[in-house]
Amino acid sequence: MSTRRLTTAQALVAFLARQYTERDGRRRRLIGATWGIFGHGNVAGIGQALVEYADEMPYYQGRNEQAMVHAAVGYARQSNRLSAHAVTTSIGPGATNLVTGAALATVNHLPVLLLPGDTFAGRPADPVLQQLEVPHAGDVSVNDTLRPVSRYFDRVTRPEALVPAALAAMRVLTDPATTGAVTLALPQDVQAEAYDWPEEFFAERVWRVRRPRPDTTELDAAVRAVGAARRPLIVAGGGVHHSRAEDALRALADATGIPVASTQAGKGSLPHDHPADVGGIGHTGTSTADHLARTADLVIGVGTRYTDFTTASATLFARPGVRFVNLNVTGFDAHKMAALPLVADAREGLEDLARALAGHTVPAAYTAEYTGLKAGWEARVTAAYAPGAEDARPTQTQVLGLLDTLAGDDDILINAAGSLPGDLHKLWRTRSRDQYHVEYGYSCMGYEIPAAIGTALAAPGRPVWALVGDGTYLMNPTEIVTAVQEGVPLKVVILQNHGYASIGGLSESVGAERYGTAYRYRSPDGTYTGDPLPVDLAANAASLGMRVLRAHTIRDLREALAEARSATVPTCVYTETATADTVSGAPAAEAWWDVPVAETATRPPAVKAREEYDRHVAARRRHL
Template sequence: MNRVKLSVSQAIIKFLSNQYVERDKIEHQFFAGCFGIFGHGNVGGIGQALHQYPEFRFFQARNEQAMVHSAVAYTKMKNRLSTMVCTSSIGPGATNMITGAALATINRLPVLLLPGDIFATRKVDPVLQQLESTSTQDISVNDCFKPVSKYWDRINRPEQLTSSLMAAMRVLTSPSETGTVTLCLPQDVQAEAFDFSKDLFEKRIWYIPRPVPEQELLLRAASSIRKSKKPLIIAGGGVLYSEASKVLEEFVSQTGIPICETFAGKGSLPYDHPLNLGAAGATGTDGANIISSESDLIIGIGTRYSDFTTASKTAFQNEQVRFLNINVSEFDAFKNGALSLIGDAKSTLLALKAILGDYTTDPEFQTRIKSLNESWDKKVQAAYFYKEDEDKLPCQSEIIGAVNNFSGPKDVVLCAAGSLPGDLHKLWRTRDPKGFHLEYGYSCMGYEIAGGLGAKMASPDREIYVMIGDGSYLMMSTEIVTSIQEGYKLTIILINNNGFASIGGLSKSLGTEGFGTSYQYRNQITGQLDGGFLPVDLAENAKSLGAKVIIAKGMNDFQNALKESKEYPMTTVIYTETQPETKLERYGDSWWEVPVSEVSQKSAVQEAFKKMEKQQKKQRQFI
């Protein structure tokens, strides 16, 4: 008999346990385990199956959104060759995962979600936490996952499971189509038994290809490169996911074409490579923005051209500029009217390198790039430098410098939101392709600590430095508990900004004076939130979650805290404060478009609107 009787949940876990991927003749087990929080919608189904199959490791999370962030960070560190499953109950547990689902899909990172769902039989209707509709019975809150999932299904009968699991794996392992996969599991169906084919549970290896564009397109691309005078590579996350850093370095050294890096692509080359101009776009270096503006050929490798990368469509000002995109995703490859090379970054660069042969850019151009690289590093060093003063709080850039100087070459800095990402993008001296971990596709406050946990699980031999402001910390700090439970040490740099410092600065630049962005009491006289600062003790909060807490009152304290935390085996929070309003300037003519009110009685708003109009005149559409 070639069949075995299992519950739907047991079949799912048994199937997932035997899924592998192969790339470059190396096998990877695709699922490293399951994060979960149990409720009535999954405890008797998926919960029972995980209990029955302990070899499929279960990790107890504290927040459903956070566990998706951890899964995303894990797969990001693994270059999409391994991921996690996340399961929740029906209702709020499920909808809590929607933010994480959007984050994964936007960042092109695979994660599998198994939310509980309403009864398929509808014998009891409505059930607890059911969303009722007057127009249809075939709906639940899980339908909200549809727009943020790359594949979505609801398993209303056990017979549907086999084809759905195979479709899910196709999407999860696809370099071009990956993102969130959501399989909604009605709670009664989860526990229902069925005679499944034994073949479903055999070891299955999903091959990850390295497609190469057609030869004719490669020849056209090479011709475009040879004709250009000032080509520039924008290195995106696809470089890292393809593990193409070494090949990119060879390509750049051979051709003399400089690069700049997106948030996701930072680390594509070491920071001190003479042809690395550093951060691109709105949070870019002066060299990257100058050359972006002058370049006649932009070579986008594995980038989706977000508004930060393009400085809201103002970065590329050369009238003759053209685009050449190398991307495994057809959707991204065709952006900006580009000559599109749809293929793997590593294999495509190898093919182009061979065709270009002895081509190289003008030596004077290369000399200029090297000079811009060196001059920028001097600015970084100046931003890192702290002049000893016991009465002066360090600046944010000086804190970044202290962490960077203390960390090892393979250690990881991790961040997601606030003013830190922009400063880190410009200032962090990345020495390893996985040393810079920024979630900036969704820039999700609350990702940081949960993401740090996932990154540490994926690379336990690396130190993970989570840099976070108080706004993000207060949104989601609970996975400190999970890190301690599982023995995954994080070093969390908690900077108290007394509110949303980044948005406060943005608000002031728009003429709205930082309204609603500080953590202050309601002023009984003005009626506004402009009273004294709230007495929130973040250090005691972190201590109550089980972390070791070190309070650093100045730079000497902070440097000593880094040394102390390195020796401590469990998660450590270094609490510090920085000087307010000391963020780095923008360099070159970089800009990020945020709407300004067209009419206002406030002169600051009127002035901000005029500045926006001036920049909008530089915006270009490339067709």
């Protein structure tokens, strides 16, 4: 048998460079690049291997380990999960910094390969620098923190163990039902150890991404349920996008007239101007979608996992006897809500449903009802977007309105945290299937800027916007340096509202009185109610190498956004919103969200909030 003598790290990089995915006849490289920050845990192993194979494995230099994972996730999402990035770090804090990014990837079912260094397998010195000593378990390292947030975890303690571990990692990364973060922990001595590898390990390998068809019995049951429904509603989740099932969904909606509401991950499954698109659903949804959800007799979930925002904490689907049909590639999600499960790829399942429902349409009165409600909501969006006085500071929704006038089908908007996800879900008029990129499965502050870099790498030439508030910007601005270094022309819009505005509003609603949510000096009474802090985030962005455009008024903002959109270098638009406390201007929430309120309290705001909480929680139900 022919062999090749390489270190474990060299063998891994050479292997990764020859892995491919294939779906619908299109072949793509599975691991498109590796992000890395090097320390003693990986510099002589993976670091040296990346030098050795620099012509085969592209490399990106990150500044923060969590941010590198976010960039990889942005790339994977934009690539429809058919191509991913690897991320390598040293052992110790570099490895534990991966945990948040890994959780985000796994929650959102997005593939990323994590290659943290690990402590010495041979234990020549014990303990070594950054080693966690566990008196009752000698085989535990800090990398074990990645186990619960990884879809697959292995520690490669001998060179030959890499072969099955690497193959298992690729299997999980390319399986639509199980994909997420995959971790191969690599002891630093094993990384540098040589071994005679079989040549077959380095042969090109194609991983075909399956599209399972529905079981005929399940399909028949689903068709009967849809045929009997008078007020059906489709809830489109992120699985529609992952499957590239948008055309199949449109065809089903066109043929049957069933309205389509969308989760955060599913927004854009239909364009905003499609007659059947009724907007976002749930706590951050539109009044149209939430009314239809409350009165639906059948809910057809497509690629959704029914988070509490979608279900309004189990209070939204209120009609007695409402039933569910769940089309999902993952059996776990297909069985939620006591549904009739339809375990299949979203595109295949929707196409089979459409064929089986040929000639079936919803009642004309139902179509007229949701069409009228949709028109009414559009008028509310227009009002929220209205720019107002040219010399005034903009509200947050006016910022979105100005961006709405500039954005074309190619623009991609990225956001994850703060009050922006709610405003975007309610108001943004999505024009294309991948324009709306809001990471709300984990809602991770600091995601936006690195994810925008990964997205731009996967979609070169398209305008990519990272929309961030001051709180999320301060969490993780460091990858601006990477964007400058790589010449990635992302557009960062910083909205300065002097604090955690969204949590401030939530705090007020649950009786916590906005305590500890403002970025202000302390007052004499010890509270953070003094003057705003003199923080200049625009100067910070400029110091990291970005071109910065300051917009003080609506007129300034309109000009700055237009200039940023055409810029060929990383560009930041900085604006301070109209007020520190009421930054949004969007319509209020159309559905509840369960955030438990203090059951006993002496302060009136908490007492009042508890009364309101008890009223809402009484409407919660289990669908059985």
